[in-house]
Amino acid sequence: MDGGRRGNRQTTRSAHRTAGQAMSLRFRLRSRFAVAVTAAAVVGGLVTAPAGAVIGDPVTTGADTFTARIQIGAQRACSGALVAPNWVLTAKSCFAAEPGGRAAGPQKLPAARTTVTAGAGDLTQAPGFRAQVTDLVEHPARDLALVEFDGWAYNVQPIAIGAAPEPGEKLRVTGYGRTSDTWTPDTAHTTTVTVGESTGATFAVTGDGDxxxxxxxxxxxxxFRERDGKPELVAVHHTTGLRGCLGAPEDATPGATETRVDDLASWITSSTDRRSLPASADRWIRPTGYMCASRYGTRLRWDGRYLSVVDWAQNRRGGVVTDNEGSEYLHFHADGNLVVWKGGVQQWTSRTAGHPNARLECGDDGGVSIIDVDGKVLWQSGTGPVLHARTEFDYGAKAQLAPVCASPDNQTRLMWNGSYLGVYDAAGRPRGRTMNYYYGGDNLxxxxxGNLVIWKDGKIAWSSATANHPNAQLICQNDGDVVLRDGGSLLWRAGTSPQVAAGAVARLGISINYLCVSPDRRTKLLWMFGELDSSDGWRSGGxxxxxxxxxxxxxxxxxxLVNKAGAVRWATNTAGHPNAVLRCQDDGNVAIVDGTTKLWDTNSRPTGLIRANTNPKLCLMVVGSGDPVMTEDFLCDHSFWTVNPEGPIHTVFHRKCMDAKGKGTADRTPVIGYTCVPGATNQIWKPGPNGSLVNPTSGKCLDIPNGSTEPYAKLQLYTCNGSKAQRWTLPAPLPPGQLDPGIRKDLKGLLASRAAE
Structure with a gap:
């Protein structure tokens, strides 16, 4: 730079300071200059800072994106350098005696809201990121401070620490301070400086001009310098002589000083490495901040109300405390206990007290754990792929979709909602659930x-039946499945992956289990109390x-299917194919294939959900009584129906047809679930105008009473009126003349029993 601000240099008759002095924010100017600075600061959101802006040119678009601006309230700003994905290095004096003082808490943060912006040299353009400051670590001897912010700069490359500067060496400097003609520039500026005399912790620099x-x-x-095309941080700006700066005093000088950081790489690394936090740190956070952060962005985040685990993009992998009504602070106590406090009362605790040598660890796999000195896992967040039985993981009934485990790609999540277990994808869409949701549970x-148990009223409502395996691990896999393993032995699987390999299912007894779930989550094969049922309507026989x-x-x-003596009662007859897999496909079919060869399939039939226009989030489902009702979305994965163009509409799992009770034809005749009967006119439904379903015998429409939008509304016959209560969305019908094979089998059994009578 050639002193480009010289032509706009301003002076004042009275200056409180002499050139070269440290630019402490505690000084006060008793002149018109002081008034001018204050006015400009109020308008522009920037006041004096300990060191002053770079006299130079705006940075090139996309260059030097590690340069950061730190805004302290509406009155002050400094510059900084991104040295880690969630840390900026700056001058400690930026935070000295700031207006409003420091906020309560160990982080020593300014009371005023403080933010970091970086990733774009022009503040008028969209920044790479902008985030609130959550922590401040000050160097004990130098004018340096590390600032942690609530985010992860995944799209900005931090600057590495370089070697010590040599006298006469040329460095580049950047910053967001004032220029020769602008109080509060919107762009970062850069220029070249020459290294001068060093005093140990600092060294002098001069610009290319006066x-x-x-x-x-x-x-x-x-x-910083540039070596092999990459920037290396050498120092941060400390003091300035102000010459050429807008509003400079008349005795301003051209010099400036820098605080060295080349010999502080270990301090920066140790201060910003939050992967593991020892209990002895006795750390607490108020109002927001992180207890730990992995190299790849897994962080345990406290926001003043919720304790959650987030990834590098700020996506929540899961909430650890999600039903909190707002608390004062989070504290990792010296005794090893992680506690959410409010009014002197524990709102939540990890229940790990008595372990003063424990550490809180954010893993690269997305999980957070409290681990004792001997390596024993004391507590886990449930957001990693593996959960150890020895942690005695427990969730109560108040949990709301609390995480149990999450696959590395976060696409497979086992969640507990205070009533039942479910496997979900990252968007919260269900892949499958344990089968006790009609009754709920008290805790998981x-x-x-090694036994995973849902308890209800002191009794087991559901379990994985995997006791006597203290080394068991519950694992969420990228393929969509959740399994329990003990070493190399598979103990249990949720059955929610699209396919399962031969030999992976061994003697499922009287229970309800998934075998596979297609990628689109619509095709499912279930083992239900001695019978295989597919969502396409196929059944193995009871x-x-x-x-x-x-x-x-x-x-x-x-x-x-084998009996207790080992005799085969039903088979797909696909032996001789050890590489075979059972696969649920998006086309609605379930097949056993060996490579590209299909060995067996269920000969799929079109099935799907029936929804009403009154509330598209509800679907039609047959409940325990056998009657169809409108129910919540989370139950819809067991609510598949087959539409027969010949008239009957029946459920896949319950084998019930929609039936006008007692062959009634009057308004408000209940529509129930009843055994499908060939030729029964009260079970025939034809498409009518506006998405309606009409019973030809009565001429009445299928109707939701009073157009209810609430769950568990039943159905009735009613005079067709074109309202939303009579408008339905149906799955594709069966091909003409083709009766569903499961229904055909049921009808044969019904006709045979009648013939026997």
């Missing part, structure tokens, strides 16, 4: 013996003579 290279507002900005507990049957997908590729 002006000072930095001005007010540049305090904490970077001084992963016992130390137990014979009330035998207890087990399901086995044998290592040879044969899927079989």
């Amino acid at each position: 002006n000072a290279p930095i001005c007010k507002g540049d305090a904490g900005g970077p001084a 507990h992963f016992h130390g013996d 137990p014979i003579n009330n035998e207890d049957l087990d399901l086995v997908f044998r290592p040879d590729g044969n899927l079989v």
